[in-house]
Amino acid sequence: MESRRFLALQEVLHRQPVEPSSSEKTISSYYGSDVFGYDAMKEHLSEEAFAMVMNAIENSVPIERKVADQVASAMKAWASAKGATHYTHWFQPLNGTTAEKHDGFFEPSERGRAIERFSGSQLVQQEPDASSFPSGGIRNTFEARGYTAWDPTSPAFVFDKTLCIPTIFVSYTGEALDFKTPLLKSIHALDKAATDVCQYFDKNVTKVIATLGWEQEYFLIDAALFNVRYDLQQTGRTLLGASPAKGQQLEDHYWGSIPARAAAFMRDFEYQSHLLGIPVRTRHNEVAPAQFECAPVFEEVNLAVDHNQLLMDVMDKVAIRHNLRVLLHEKPYAGVNGSGKHNNWSMATNTGKNLLSPGKTPKTNLQFLTFFVNTIKAVHEHADLLRASIASANNDHRLGANEAPPAIMSAFLGEQLSKILDDIEKSVSDKKMTPEEKTALKMGIGKIPDILLDNTDRNRTSPFAFTGNKFEFRAVGSSANCSGPMTTLNAIVAEQLIQFKKEVDALIHKNIEKDEAIFQILKKYIVASKKIRFEGNGYGEEWKKEAKQRGLNNFNTTPQALDAFVSKTTLKLFEDLHILSHREQEARYEIALETYTKKIQIESRIIGDIVMTQIIPSAIKYQKILVDNVSGMKTILSTTDFKKASDVQIDTIKEISERVSIIKTEVEKMIEERKKANNLEGAKKQAHAYCEKVKPCFEVIRYHVDKLELVVDDAMWALPKYREMLYLK
Ligand code: ADP
Ligand code: MG
Numbered sequence: 001m002e003s004r005r006f007l008a009l010q011e012v013l014h015r016q017p018v019e020p021s022s023s024e025k026t027i028s029s030y031y032g033s034d035v036f037g038y039d040a041m042k043e044h045l046s047e048e049a050f051a052m053v054m055n056a057i058e059n060s061v062p063i064e065r066k067v068a069d070q071v072a073s074a075m076k077a078w079a080s081a082k083g084a085t086h087y088t089h090w091f092q093p094l095n096g097t098t099a100e101k102h103d104g105f106f107e108p109s110e111r112g113r114a115i116e117r118f119s120g121s122q123l124v125q126q127e128p129d130a131s132s133f134p135s136g137g138i139r140n141t142f143e144a145r146g147y148t149a150w151d152p153t154s155p156a157f158v159f160d161k162t163l164c165i166p167t168i169f170v171s172y173t174g175e176a177l178d179f180k181t182p183l184l185k186s187i188h189a190l191d192k193a194a195t196d197v198c199q200y201f202d203k204n205v206t207k208v209i210a211t212l213g214w215e216q217e218y219f220l221i222d223a224a225l226f227n228v229r230y231d232l233q234q235t236g237r238t239l240l241g242a243s244p245a246k247g248q249q250l251e252d253h254y255w256g257s258i259p260a261r262a263a264a265f266m267r268d269f270e271y272q273s274h275l276l277g278i279p280v281r282t283r284h285n286e287v288a289p290a291q292f293e294c295a296p297v298f299e300e301v302n303l304a305v306d307h308n309q310l311l312m313d314v315m316d317k318v319a320i321r322h323n324l325r326v327l328l329h330e331k332p333y334a335g336v337n338g339s340g341k342h343n344n345w346s347m348a349t350n351t352g353k354n355l356l357s358p359g360k361t362p363k364t365n366l367q368f369l370t371f372f373v374n375t376i377k378a379v380h381e382h383a384d385l386l387r388a389s390i391a392s393a394n395n396d397h398r399l400g401a402n403e404a405p406p407a408i409m410s411a412f413l414g415e416q417l418s419k420i421l422d423d424i425e426k427s428v429s430d431k432k433m434t435p436e437e438k439t440a441l442k443m444g445i446g447k448i449p450d451i452l453l454d455n456t457d458r459n460r461t462s463p464f465a466f467t468g469n470k471f472e473f474r475a476v477g478s479s480a481n482c483s484g485p486m487t488t489l490n491a492i493v494a495e496q497l498i499q500f501k502k503e504v505d506a507l508i509h510k511n512i513e514k515d516e517a518i519f520q521i522l523k524k525y526i527v528a529s530k531k532i533r534f535e536g537n538g539y540g541e542e543w544k545k546e547a548k549q550r551g552l553n554n555f556n557t558t559p560q561a562l563d564a565f566v567s568k569t570t571l572k573l574f575e576d577l578h579i580l581s582h583r584e585q586e587a588r589y590e591i592a593l594e595t596y597t598k599k600i601q602i603e604s605r606i607i608g609d610i611v612m613t614q615i616i617p618s619a620i621k622y623q624k625i626l627v628d629n630v631s632g633m634k635t636i637l638s639t640t641d642f643k644k645a646s647d648v649q650i651d652t653i654k655e656i657s658e659r660v661s662i663i664k665t666e667v668e669k670m671i672e673e674r675k676k677a678n679n680l681e682g683a684k685k686q687a688h689a690y691c692e693k694v695k696p697c698f699e700v701i702r703y704h705v706d707k708l709e710l711v712v713d714d715a716m717w718a719l720p721k722y723r724e725m726l727y728l729k
Helices: 004-013 039-042 048-059 065-081 118-123 181-196 223-227 230-235 259-276 301-321 362-381 383-389 416-427 433-447 448-453 482-509 512-530 541-550 558-566 568-576 582-636 640-679 682-707
Strands: 086-090 106-108 115-118 146-150 157-159 160-169 208-222 281-284 291-296 324-327 342-351 464-466 471-473
Touching: 004 342, 004 362, 039 048, 039 065, 039 146, 048 065, 048 115, 065 118, 065 160, 160 181, 181 208, 181 301, 181 342, 181 362, 181 482, 208 259, 208 301, 208 482, 223 230, 230 558, 230 582, 259 281, 259 291, 259 301, 291 471, 301 324, 301 482, 342 482, 362 383, 362 416, 362 433, 362 448, 362 482, 362 512, 383 558, 383 568, 416 433, 416 448, 416 512, 433 512, 471 640, 482 512, 482 582, 541 558, 558 568, 558 582, 582 640, 582 682, 640 682
Parallel strands: 086 160
Antiparallel strands: 106 115, 146 160, 157 160, 208 291, 208 324, 208 342, 281 291, 342 471, 464 471
């Protein structure tokens, strides 16, 4: 019987690129046509209802029930015309995916007929049972109800013939059970804090939004190969597999000509994304073979997060019709690069100004420096929390692995801006500044835009890099919901800006002129946050040493990193800003630990399963052939000839026996460690045991399995190999 692997390989040979369903029209002619956005609302809503929804979007003013009825009815008419028969509240529970439960628009009416209906109350709030999502103990059975509530700031859309309404998801007691609720609160906190600070510079600023442009990396694999790799199917990564002779050494994949099948897939999912108003614009091959990236134009952060979550779902679905599977895992393959999701973040005002983009005058540049320095100070104060916000079992494979930023948090500013901060530090005195000093300083900062124009400084090894007009948080994992890190960033910068305003106001109160007060506080922050600034190579061993001397933490594993979730400073931060209560934050900590444990537990079970039922049997079958051959030779050859002829085979026979025996022993040890870990009390202890006791067994098992792969007859090897999976044309 031919192995499943060989059947899969034959299937792959016959694959033709599936051409996308997209039409040839210009993108602008269909962009956003499946979104109940500005134009659709303008067309379908009364003037009053339209004005009220816009007010809700722009100023968070609640929508009256009467108007909600109108909006619902218009949405239904619009969605039905697009073929939608069902609607769903679409939300982001803490398991990292998106959740949907479809309900039909129709209702049975008299005499066996049905009518279509969708009311304001159905739009505004639902009470799905949804009791199986992680809640970290927030939902006890007696209060098990969970509610979803409409988020009008992210427009409804039609996907797969279903009207999807973005919502938050909270418990009966109002506690957040999702990613969106705290994100929206952090957006509000940052808006208030940043708008207040903007008043020093421009009275016309009444609103500040956070902006996010994510860059999504992913791998593609043929579906037939994916289907016979249970590890990929169930965990998203290959737990076993020898490195191919040719991986990414030649650097010939990065930005190379896009393989035809991948290009067809890209055109297809981009078309679907454009219908949904997801502004994906950039596509290219990434560093590893069969690895790619797409990036949109940046948007308001809440919308950008929804779009990223939706895009991951769209990609997954579209891949299937191309006989491909998309791998969003942070590390599908050992030995080649993993995938991240750079989060480009900034703040923009209602007056159209990017607060992290220097202006043309000293005044606008003082504003730029204010937001720039405050962000760095915020990162300095909450570096450990930022690290925790991107911690996951998957991402542990990347951080610190010399392909992704280290687990040590630091900020890269570039040479010119570093120099400007150093200059401020030197030239601003704590005493009153002379007019000459002030002029010199202003002249200096007046030059910033020119400097930045040719500031092509790029440091790929920094987890948090300033790139001209935004910060790029590079350590985020490719499968992550961006909400976690973005909520954190919004919150820490909001807290910092509130503090800044307090300190500047105190100086102004002492009759120090405003600009000088600002300079003095900025100087103080520059001095205080120095240790977080690092311009060198983040991959180097020296940095690890230096970081340690500076007192920066290097949390290599998720269980270690997660402690910062429940530190006093974190709990206070989220509580003071009304983003998450202690109980909500502690629940998130529990969930993160439990998720970690479960992931490692699943991986461990799959390794055991594959090794015992696929790897060892293949190895033994091959060994039997060798044994038969050797004993056959013994009957026909002279003793001297036999010795010569059989030596090599006997070595292989022995090698197989030794490796199989080590593998079996290690699998048994791993199972024992799992049992011990499962008996421990508390999520923290369990996560540590899985990390420190169970996971190390993976490496030993893998080492010997990968060696066996190199000696066993290729035709007998059960699993698709790296050289096959990483090849896509
Ligand atoms: P890279 O060289 O890292 O690919 P790009 O300039 O192409 O950098 O931008 C990457 C991402 O940054 C894009 O998604 C882009 O929309 C986003 N971006 C640009 N400006 C901003 C901003 N002000 N706020 C947030 N994201 C931004
Ligand atoms: Mg980037």
